[in-house]
Structures are given as structure tokens and as C-alpha cells.
Amino acid sequence: ETHAAAGDEQQTDSLVSQKREARLRKFRELHFKRNEARKQNHQEVVEEDKRLKLPSNWEAKKARLEWELAENEKKKECAARGEDYNRVKLLEITADDAERWERKKKKKNPDTGFAGYAEAQFRQYQRLTRQIRPDLESYEKLREDSGEDFYPTSNSLIHGTHVPTKDGIDRMVEDVEKQIEKRAKYSRRRAYNDDADIDYINERNAKFNKKAERFYGKYTAEIKQNLERGTAV
Numbered sequence: 001e002t003h004a005a006a007g008d009e010q011q012t013d014s015l016v017s018q019k020r021e022a023r024l025r026k027f028r029e030l031h032f033k034r035n036e037a038r039k040q041n042h043q044e045v046v047e048e049d050k051r052l053k054l055p056s057n058w059e060a061k062k063a064r065l066e067w068e069l070a071e072n073e074k075k076k077e078c079a080a081r082g083e084d085y086n087r088v089k090l091l092e093i094t095a096d097d098a099e100r101w102e103r104k105k106k107k108k109n110p111d112t113g114f115a116g117y118a119e120a121q122f123r124q125y126q127r128l129t130r131q132i133r134p135d136l137e138s139y140e141k142l143r144e145d146s147g148e149d150f151y152p153t154s155n156s157l158i159h160g161t162h163v164p165t166k167d168g169i170d171r172m173v174e175d176v177e178k179q180i181e182k183r184a185k186y187s188r189r190r191a192y193n194d195d196a197d198i199d200y201i202n203e204r205n206a207k208f209n210k211k212a213e214r215f216y217g218k219y220t221a222e223i224k225q226n227l228e229r230g231t232a233v
Contacts, residue, residue: 068133128175138165 055061078085143150200206 069136072136131171 074089075085078088200209
């Protein structure tokens with residue numbers, strides 16, 4: 001009986017010890033999970049604070065920069081293979097995407113014609129800013145070469161130190177030539193021809209004569225020539 005009682009007591013102590021170990025293990029797991037949750041909450045708070053301090057259009061700018069970097073990488077790969085990047089890019093665009101982009105482009109920037117010099121200047125500004133493509137490699141190289149002078153202060157002398165690149169000058173010249181050509185093409189003032197016959201007495205009469213010549217010139221050409229030669233009957 002003594003040995004049986006001792007065995008039962010040992011078995012009871014063992015069960016109590018196992019239950020205690022299980023509770024301690026569960027407590028440690030809960031403590032670990034609580035610390036992990038606290039750490040994750042702190043990280044979320046820090047990230048949210050960073051997002052709130054960023055500009056409202058930061059996500060769009062970030063996506064745009066990532067897209068431009070990917071485009072630059074594709075251009076380098078095409079140049080290394082000796083392929084035309086524009087042709088390769090067009091091959092990847094489906095007809096539906098091209099049609100959708102064309103509709104979006106027309107809707108975003110409709111050509112309403114000339115409404116005023118302010119509107120024309122604003123449209124020109126938008127067109128020029130869309131052509132700007134940042135050269136990140138040149139930017140990083142310039143920053144490394146300039147050192148502390150790259151970030152000017154109130155004591156820095158920066159006027160007249162900038163030298164434009166040859167590509168930038170060529171791009172400006174090309175744009176100016178296009179503007180001149182466009183103005184000459186769409187100018188409402190007609191060029192005056194000194195050798196043309198004067199058969200009008202004022203601008204209104206000249207317009208009427210041009211309109212009459214356009215509709216009846218082929219019928220009256222012979223009569224007009226006879227009158228000029230003096231052989232008309």
C-alpha cells in the first residue's frame with residue numbers, strides 16, 4: 001500500500017508538472033505573438049507617417065519614374081541588339097490598346113483651335129514639358145563631378161556657369177524651325193505676287209474675281225486671251 005501510494009503521488013506530480021510546462025509554453029507563445037504584433041503595428045505607424053508626409057502625387061511620380069527606367073533599359077537592350085526601339089515597341093502594342101490610347105489622347109488634349117494668346121502659350125508649354133526626358137546618368141555624373149557645388153547656397157555663383165549640351169541645342173533649333181514652318185503654313189495672310197495681273201480695284205473685288213475664276217475660268221479662258229491680244233470679235 002505504501003508503494004502504491006508513492007507511485008500515485010509521483011504520477012500526480014508528473015501530470016501537474018506537464019500541465020505547468022504546457023501553460024508556460026503557451027504563455028511564451030502568446031508573449032512572442034504579442035511582441036511581434038507590437039513590432040508590426042509600430043512599423044505600420046512609421047510607414048503611414050511617411051506616406052502622409054509625402055506629396056499627394058508621389059505614387060504617380062514613383063510609377064512614372066519606374067516606367068521611365070524600364071523604358072531606358074529596353075532602349076539599351078534594343079541598341080545592344082542593333083534593333084529599332086520604336087519598331088520593337090510598336091510590335092508589342094495591340095490594336096485595342098492603340099485605339100484606347102488614341103481616344104484618351106484626344107480627350108485629354110483636344111485641339112480647340114486658337115482662342116487666345118494665353119491659351120496658345122499654355123498649350124505650347126504643355127507640349128514642351130511632355131517632351132522633357134530626364135537623363136539620370138548625366139545627372140548622377142554631374143553631381144559626382146560638382147561635389148559640394150552641386151547644391152548651391154546664397155554664396156554660390158551659379159549665373160553663367162551652365163553650359164547646354166549639343167543635343168539640347170539641336171533640339172531647341174529643331175523646335176524653333178518647326179514653329180516657323182507651322183506659322184508659315186497656317187498664316188491667314190497670303191503671299192503677294194508682283195507678277196500677277198491686277199484685275200481688281202480693292203480686296204473685296206479681288207476675292208470675287210478669284211471665286212469667279214475658280215468656277216468659270218475654264219469657260220472664259222479663250223475669250224480673255226483674245227481680249228488681251230486684241231483679236232476678239
